[in-house]
Amino acid sequence: MARIDYDDVTAASFRTAREIPRNGLGAWEEAVRRHLDPARGMTVVDIGAGTGAFATAFCDWFAVKVVAVEPSEAMRALISRRGDIEVLAGHAACLPLPDAGADAAWLSTVTHHVPDLAAAAHEIRRVLRPGAPVLIRNAFAGRYERLRIVRWFPETARLLDTYPSVEETCEAFATAGFTPAALEPVPQTDVAGLAELLRRLDTLRTADTLMRGLTEEEFARGRERLRSAVRGGRVPEGADLTSSLDLLVLR
Numbered sequence: 436m437a438r439i440d441y442d443d444v445t446a447a448s449f450r451t452a453r454e455i456p457r458n459g460l461g462a463w464e465e466a467v468r469r470h471l472d473p474a475r476g477m478t479v480v481d482i483g484a485g486t487g488a489f490a491t492a493f494c495d496w497f498a499v500k501v502v503a504v505e506p507s508e509a510m511r512a513l514i515s516r517r518g519d520i521e522v523l524a525g526h527a528a529c530l531p532l533p534d535a536g537a538d539a540a541w542l543s544t545v546t547h548h549v550p551d552l553a554a555a556a557h558e559i560r561r562v563l564r565p566g567a568p569v570l571i572r573n574a575f576a577g578r579y580e581r582l583r584i585v586r587w588f589p590e591t592a593r594l595l596d597t598y599p600s601v602e603e604t605c606e607a608f609a610t611a612g613f614t615p616a617a618l619e620p621v622p623q624t625d626v627a628g629l630a631e632l633l634r635r636l637d638t639l640r641t642a643d644t645l646m647r648g649l650t651e652e653e654f655a656r657g658r659e660r661l662r663s664a665v666r667g668g669r670v671p672e673g674a675d676l677t678s679s680l681d682l683l684v685l686r
């Protein structure tokens with residue numbers, strides 16, 4: 436079970452509020468290229484592919500083939516149908532793929548939804564060819580200093596601390612023979628300004644696991660913080676628009 440229900444409403448909100456425009460993902464394209472070392476036609480398994488934002492980006496950036504595995508029917512329905520993306524129902528611990536057929540695995544903001552990370556790691560080991568990398572893009576417990584959402588809604592840190600930490604993730608993957616190869620924060624820009632962020636808050640709350648974990652009062656306080664910053668026409672120190680998630684690579 437995921438932490439939230441990715442039904443039709445959540446899937447539509449995710450598309451509107453959580454998909455990052457391509458021009459805000461330049462640092463991710465560069466970081467993934469470095470660790471994936473992509474070759475035309477290689478197969479990347481996108482596990483928990485969601486609405487397919489990264490599946491399409493990987494195909495466009497790297498000319499790879501993507502197998503997008505996603506448990507939610509509503510999310511799967513929004514993935515672009517194109518020749519270089521195969522869309523399949525499944526989840527991290529049950530991948531509908533043959534042994535050793537894939538050249539890399541990509542999990543973007545998924546690990547905190549996976550109930551048994553070690554079981555997922557074994558299943559990922561099974562479908563990857565030896566030496567192939569697992570690239571994990573996520574927020575991890577204890578590492579929130581670069582997360583914009585925590586700056587405006589500090590109580591999101593409480594829920595973030597229930598996510599797997601880097602150490603727990605590495606331990607789970609170690610049980611399947613993976614060792615950590617890299618860990619780096621990678622910035623992304625998803626909004627043009629604070630006013631846009633303020634406008635999007637309600638949709639974001641539907642689509643974001645951390646925002647959903649806030650009480651009404653905590654949400655209202657964060658909205659007020661943002662509102663006064665927008666009214667004042669200034670961005671408080673440290674509250675720049677860029678946010679970073681971590682890229683953890685294992686092999």
Ligand SMILES: C[S@@+](CC[C@H](N)C(=O)[O-])C[C@H]1O[C@@H](n2cnc3c(N)ncnc32)[C@H](O)[C@@H]1O
Pocket residue numbers: 436437441482483484485486487488489505506507510525526527528542543544545548549550
């Ligand atoms: C926050 S969304 C991320 C979607 C996409 N990876 C992205 O970054 O745009 C999390 C996704 O993980 C999926 N999910 C939940 N539990 C999962 C599991 N056990 N295995 C794989 N995916 C899962 C959800 O259905 C949802 O689409």
